[in-house]
Ligand SMILES: O=P(O)(O)OC[C@H]1O[C@H](OP(=O)(O)OP(=O)(O)O)[C@H](O)[C@@H]1O
């Protein structure tokens with residue numbers, strides 16, 4: 234099987250949307266420092282590209298989680314593989330994801346980070362697939378709402394490939 238990628242959002246469209254989100258984040262936090270937290274690995278590209286557009290001082294921190302599941306769907310439990318190396322108590326935190334699917338990962342992370350008493354916690358995702366939602370989670374900044382298709386690029390992978398694409402596309406599997 235060969236993979237063909239059909240463009241869903243171009244690099245230019247994503248850049249423009251992230252500029253708009255950076256402006257919305259500025260309207261929320263003003264010149265106060267924001268701790269940007271990324272969920273590895275998929276969130277890395279969005280975090281870096283959004284960080285470059287932010288007008289206030291920002292820091293970057295990284296978490297890695299895995300969900301216990303059957304390999305195709307995330308379960309209700311997450312295991313922290315890598316935790317933040319800074320205390321977020323009293324800080325402005327912006328949690329950045331590449332995609333929300335069932336909502337389980339972000340919902341669990343939100344609960345976990347709220348327990349650490351940040352001053353404010355806001356959630357951002359590049360892509361949202363609301364049709365797949367199992368657990369509701371309030372997301373503050375959504376890049377694009379998409380239908381239930383398997384997408385890659387801009388941090389999102391298929392078998393660990395395509396994270397480096399500067400666009401988002403749908404994967405089609407074709408006979409060679
Ligand atoms: O809403 P959910 O159903 O919980 O799914 C969303 C999660 O799945 C993806 O991560 P993945 O586990 O594929 O890891 P990766 O970012 O390292 O590719 C994505 O980056 C989110 O973290």
Ligand SMILES: Nc1nc2[nH]cnc2c(=O)[nH]1
Pocket residue numbers: 332333334382383384385389390391
């Ligand atoms: N790469 C990738 N990971 C996902 N995790 C949940 N949905 C998706 C998707 O469409 N693409």
